Amino acid sequence: MHIRLHTLNQSIRFILIQNRAGKTRLAKWYMQFDDDEKQKLIEEVHAVVTVRDAKHTNFVEFRNFKIIYRRYAGLYFCICVDVTDNNLAYLEGIHNFVEVLNEYFHNVCELDLVFNFYKVYTVVDEMFLAGEIRETSQTKVLKQLLMLQSLE
Amino acid sequence: MPAPIRLRELIRTIRTARTQAEEREMIQKECAAIRSSFREEDNTYRCRNVAKLLYMHMLGYPAHFGQLECLKLIASQKFTDKRIGYLGAMLLLDERQDVHLLMTNCIKNDLNHSTQYVQGLALCTLGCMGSSEMCRDLAGEVEKLLKTSNSYLRKKAALCAVHVIRKVPELMEMFLPATKNLLSEKNHGVLHTSVVLLTEMCERSPDMLLHFRKVWILVPQLVRILKNLIMSGYSPEHDVSGISDPFLQVRILRLLRILGRSDDDSSEAMNDILAQVATNTETSKNVGNAILYETVLTIMDIKSESGLRVLAINILGRFLLNNDKNIRYVALTSLLKTVQTDHNAVQRHRSTIVDCLKDLDVSIKRRAMELSFALVNGNNIRGMMKELLYFLDSCDPEFKADCASGVFLAAEKYAPSKRWHIDTIMRVLTTAGSYVRDDSVPNLIQLITNSVEMHAYTVQRLYKALLDDISQQPLVQVSSWCIGEYGDLLVSGQCEEEEPIQVTEDEVLDVLEGLLVSNLSTPVTRGYSLTAIMKLSTRFSSVNRIKKVVSIYGSSIDVELQQRAVEYNALFKKYDHMRPALLERMPIMEKTASNGPTEIVQTNGETEPSVPDTKHPPLVTQPANQANDLLDLLGGNDVVPVIQTTLPTKPASAGGELLDLLGDLSLSSGPAPAPSVPISQPPFLLDGLSSQPLFNDISAAIPPMTAYSKNGLKIEFTFERANPNPNIAVITIHATNTTEADMTEFVFQAAVPKTFQLQLLSPSSNIVPALNQGSVTQVIRVLNPQKQQLRMRVKLTYTHKGSPIQDLAEVNNFPPQSWQ
Numbered sequence: 001m002h003i004r005l006h007t008l009n010q011s012i013r014f015i016l017i018q019n020r021a022g023k024t025r026l027a028k029w030y031m032q033f034d035d036d037e038k039q040k041l042i043e044e045v046h047a048v049v050t051v052r053d054a055k056h057t058n059f060v061e062f063r064n065f066k067i068i069y070r071r072y073a074g075l076y077f078c079i080c081v082d083v084t085d086n087n088l089a090y091l092e093g094i095h096n097f098v099e100v101l102n103e104y105f106h107n108v109c110e111l112d113l114v115f116n117f118y119k120v121y122t123v124v125d126e127m128f129l130a131g132e133i134r135e136t137s138q139t140k141v142l143k144q145l146l147m148l149q150s151l152e
Numbered sequence: 153m154p155a156p157i158r159l160r161e162l163i164r165t166i167r168t169a170r171t172q173a174e175e176r177e178m179i180q181k182e183c184a185a186i187r188s189s190f191r192e193e194d195n196t197y198r199c200r201n202v203a204k205l206l207y208m209h210m211l212g213y214p215a216h217f218g219q220l221e222c223l224k225l226i227a228s229q230k231f232t233d234k235r236i237g238y239l240g241a242m243l244l245l246d247e248r249q250d251v252h253l254l255m256t257n258c259i260k261n262d263l264n265h266s267t268q269y270v271q272g273l274a275l276c277t278l279g280c281m282g283s284s285e286m287c288r289d290l291a292g293e294v295e296k297l298l299k300t301s302n303s304y305l306r307k308k309a310a311l312c313a314v315h316v317i318r319k320v321p322e323l324m325e326m327f328l329p330a331t332k333n334l335l336s337e338k339n340h341g342v343l344h345t346s347v348v349l350l351t352e353m354c355e356r357s358p359d360m361l362l363h364f365r366k367v368w369i370l371v372p373q374l375v376r377i378l379k380n381l382i383m384s385g386y387s388p389e390h391d392v393s394g395i396s397d398p399f400l401q402v403r404i405l406r407l408l409r410i411l412g413r414s415d416d417d418s419s420e421a422m423n424d425i426l427a428q429v430a431t432n433t434e435t436s437k438n439v440g441n442a443i444l445y446e447t448v449l450t451i452m453d454i455k456s457e458s459g460l461r462v463l464a465i466n467i468l469g470r471f472l473l474n475n476d477k478n479i480r481y482v483a484l485t486s487l488l489k490t491v492q493t494d495h496n497a498v499q500r501h502r503s504t505i506v507d508c509l510k511d512l513d514v515s516i517k518r519r520a521m522e523l524s525f526a527l528v529n530g531n532n533i534r535g536m537m538k539e540l541l542y543f544l545d546s547c548d549p550e551f552k553a554d555c556a557s558g559v560f561l562a563a564e565k566y567a568p569s570k571r572w573h574i575d576t577i578m579r580v581l582t583t584a585g586s587y588v589r590d591d592s593v594p595n596l597i598q599l600i601t602n603s604v605e606m607h608a609y610t611v612q613r614l615y616k617a618l619l620d621d622i623s624q625q626p627l628v629q630v631s632s633w634c635i636g637e638y639g640d641l642l643v644s645g646q647c648e649e650e651e652p653i654q655v656t657e658d659e660v661l662d663v664l665e666g667l668l669v670s671n672l673s674t675p676v677t678r679g680y681s682l683t684a685i686m687k688l689s690t691r692f693s694s695v696n697r698i699k700k701v702v703s704i705y706g707s708s709i710d711v712e713l714q715q716r717a718v719e720y721n722a723l724f725k726k727y728d729h730m731r732p733a734l735l736e737r738m739p740i741m742e743k744t745a746s747n748g749p750t751e752i753v754q755t756n757g758e759t760e761p762s763v764p765d766t767k768h769p770p771l772v773t774q775p776a777n778q779a780n781d782l783l784d785l786l787g788g789n790d791v792v793p794v795i796q797t798t799l800p801t802k803p804a805s806a807g808g809e810l811l812d813l814l815g816d817l818s819l820s821s822g823p824a825p826a827p828s829v830p831i832s833q834p835p836f837l838l839d840g841l842s843s844q845p846l847f848n849d850i851s852a853a854i855p856p857m858t859a860y861s862k863n864g865l866k867i868e869f870t871f872e873r874a875n876p877n878p879n880i881a882v883i884t885i886h887a888t889n890t891t892e893a894d895m896t897e898f899v900f901q902a903a904v905p906k907t908f909q910l911q912l913l914s915p916s917s918n919i920v921p922a923l924n925q926g927s928v929t930q931v932i933r934v935l936n937p938q939k940q941q942l943r944m945r946v947k948l949t950y951t952h953k954g955s956p957i958q959d960l961a962e963v964n965n966f967p968p969q970s971w972q
Contacts, residue, residue: 088479089398
């Protein structure tokens with residue numbers, strides 16, 4: 001069977017949550033990077049995203065990918081995707097994710113994400129997998145999260 | 153050993169640190185504590201310790217010593233342990249460390265665990281960071297889970313399978329049977345992930361793609377699902393702002409795109425649903441637009457019918473009017489991709505696109521600019537150019553170079569009139585002059601030269617622009633070149649297009665000299681202005697002033713300037729008789745891609761030795777209306793065609809004023825003395841443009857000949873056929889001197905009958921050394937399209953033993969092969 005080996009990778013390369021000062025609150029990688037590369041990427045994303053303001057679009061060309069980002073209070077939620085992906089759809093994806101966080105932590109704030117960082121990863125893993133969106137129903141995700149919490 | 157501090161405690165403590173150094177200290181202390189705790193193999197607190205380690209890792213500190221601990225946690229039976237363990241594995245381990253393989257067994261066991269949440273953890277970890285080996289080992293387990301009835305697990309398994317396929321594409325086939333059932337699921341999540349799985353398979357394997365199209369007949373199935381999604385009422389679970397499961401809709405549309413690409417049948421099957429989605433989706437929020445956008449992308453990519461395509465472009469046009477800049481951006485990007493194929497449809501939205509030039513976002517502006525240039529055509533050039541020039545005025549510097557180039561290109565293609573063209577160029581030069589690319593200057597000069605009737609107007613406008621501002625180098629360069637060329641038109645006030653200004657020669661020279669001394673001028677600009685001043689010496693009467701300027705720069709520290717000045721000085725002193733000819737008006741230049749108006753020494757029948765050339769667009773001669781000294785010397789001469797027949801200022805009867813050089817010789821079929829024989833100029837003159845003599849290959853076919861031998865001076869001709877044009881004979885002259893004194897200031901000139909055209913390249917030197925110690929060589933190229941017998945009259949001048957000598961001779965003994 002003829003198979004094309006090279007081409008495509010997943011849509012999502014990584015998901016980052018950073019605050020304005022550059023502190024990482026979540027870094028989920030769906031591609032292999034060294035620790036130094038990861039650090040460099042984090043810094044680059046921070047640099048690119050924090051200079052933009054309301055008059056800019058929510059999309060930035062970044063290396064040979066693109067970043068869809070949105071700012072919520074002091075936090076930047078960034079998803080790095082393939083250039084062929086639908087920008088508007090991923091913007092919705094980010095918002096979906098943030099709404100779940102909001103519901104789960106009852107009006108989430110940055111400190112919630114700091115003290116419960118491992119739970120935030122759980123939320124990510126419920127909604128995304130292998131660099132793709134997995135579950136989009138907020139009710140379903142919340143149900144799962146509560147179940148998981150009860151196991152602790 | 154006291155219990156290790158809790159995670160919360162640690163986080164709180166670290167946050168109290170006020171400096172980086174303080175934080176580092178705390179971290180190091182804690183790491184040490186954790187390390188000793190690990191050494192004690194304490195099961196109770198391992199989880200807590202690893203969690204703390206992970207937090208510190210997130211802050212950027214190294215945590216690799218915890219890797220093995222993660223594995224131990226994974227192997228534990230407690231859920232909390234496993235969860236932190238897997239998280240740690242995903243954060244700290246990657247496939248480049250062999251350690252990760254140790255996980256394989258744990259994952260395998262967990263994939264078969266009784267608790268779905270443990271199974272879920274395992275699937276998740278495998279799906280995020282599983283290496284190829286792990287995937288190979290565990291693919292079977294994943295496939296099993298694809299078939300389970302538990303939808304929670306099926307979803308995870310599907311995406312895990314996607315990862316497996318990415319890592320080990322050969323395993324794709326084993327997932328086929330299970331995938332087939334996934335589509336009949338009602339569960340949205342399962343549907344969603346199976347669509348993703350199918351997409352991955354299609355994109356990876358063209359065979360799979362065909363299989364899905366033909367055997368599974370996937371398209372109608374997907375169409376049905378999509379239809380149900382849209383039609384079915386409110387489904388609260390997957391609803392986003394009133395639209396049911398937009399994420400699924402988007403993914404299905406994407407899969408349809410892949411299936412419909414370059415396949416007519418599939419494309420046709422999805423036409424209706426695409427139209428339906430395109431017209432029925434709510435556009436008030438981003439969600440709806442996301443779906444519409446995906447729909448548009450799909451329509452443009454498949455073989456859709458034209459009505460659908462127009463619909464798609466209209467959607468994009470509507471996007472452009474949206475308040476949300478994200479949507480505008482997305483629309484512009486797509487329009488840019490389709491402007492070539494659906495040009496007319498995109499044209500309809502031109503005015504909206506042009507409005508986007510005023511947007512605040514840089515990337516929107518850039519796309520709008522590119523799109524605008526793509527839409528310019530003969531009909532809308534005036535309006536579009538107005539907008540684009542306005543944009544050029546106000547845009548950021550990063551755009552100016554591209555915009556200027558774009559304007560020039562568009563103007564060249566679609567200019568409605570020459571005057572408009574010149575005006576547009578002026579506008580660009582004056583507003584964005586310093587951003588104009590370097591290669592534009594020669595192109596502009598060529599353009600101006602070729603717009604003959606606009607010369608007076610052009611030079612006047614450029615002069616006025618110079619008075620205002622001499623800082624923009626491209627503008628200054630073009631202006632000084634024009635003033636040098638057309639300065640006479642300027643002072644004589646010949647402008648018809650607008651009110652002629654009153655300018656004196658001195659004022660013009662003031663301006664040009666000002667450029668020479670100004671700090672703002674680059675060396676290149678100074679070169680331009682010096683040459684311009686020199687050219688004016690034949691157009692103005694204040695020659696003495698010019699002589700003075702030129703001689704001053706003879707000692708300039710700028711080598712380029714110095715060289716020019718010295719050569720121009722020489723022109724004044726020794727070659728004054730040639731100066732008018734050399735500094736004559738430029739002819740219309742042929743537009744060639746690689747050559748600007750340079751290095752072409754054109755001659756017509758009479759020659760002048762090309763003075764060692766400067767890089768500046770050189771001084772070319774034309775048989776002018778004024779009596780040419782050379783022609784007189786040669787005792788009247790022949791007409792060899794003027795280069796271009798279209799020059800209005802060179803009356804075709806120019807030839808008639810010149811006397812027949814070879815009139816007494818019988819010409820076999822002399823054409824009437826009048827307008828130029830229309831020889832197409834380019835091939836001849838543009839062959840081999842180097843001014844170095846071609847080498848003296850004595851062509852075996854054509855024997856050399858002695859053309860002249862008198863008083864110790866011997867001139868020999870050697871021949872060569874110029875490729876590719878067989879009508880051109882390339883003659884190299886070799887001049888040798890048998891006397892005991894050198895012949896200095898040696899100049900060789902030649903004239904040919906009417907039907908020929910002659911080109912003389914630079915001589916190797918102008919000293920013929922005594923006693924045959926060397927020779928002067930020079931290359932002559934003769935175009936002989938009518939293959940007539942070659943004849944030549946030559947004139948030699950040189951100084952020998954202090955006295956000037958000159959001689960005329962005829963050369964008739966050309967071997968037949970040289971002209972047949």
